[in-house]
Amino acid sequence: MMNLKRSTIKEQVDKPEFQSINQILVGELKAIDMLINEFIQLFEIQESEASDKKSEEKETSNNGEKGMEMNETN
Numbered sequence: 001m002m003n004l005k006r007s008t009i010k011e012q013v014d015k016p017e018f019q020s021i022n023q024i025l026v027g028e029l030k031a032i033d034m035l036i037n038e039f040i041q042l043f044e045i046q047e048s049e050a051s052d053k054k055s056e057e058k059e060t061s062n063n064g065e066k067g068m069e070m071n072e073t074n
Contacts, residue, residue, distance in 0.1 A: 002039070006032045
C-alpha cells in the first residue's frame with residue numbers, strides 16, 4: 001500500500017500540471033521513503049519479502065479489487 005502511494009506521488013512529480021506543488025510532493029516522497037525504511041527496520045523485513053508482498057498486491061488488484069487503488073490517487 002505504501003509503495004502504491006509512493007508510485008502515485010512519483011508519477012505526479014513528473015507531470016507538468018503538478019509543478020505548482022512540486023516541493024510538497026517531493027517532501028511527501030521523502031516522508032514515505034522514510035516510513036518504508038522504518039517499517040523495514042522495525043519488522044526486519046527482507047527485500048525478498050517486500051517483493052513477495054508487491055506480487056500479492058498486484059494479483060489482488062488484478063482480481064477486481066480495485067477500490068483501494070481508486071481512493072489512493074485522490
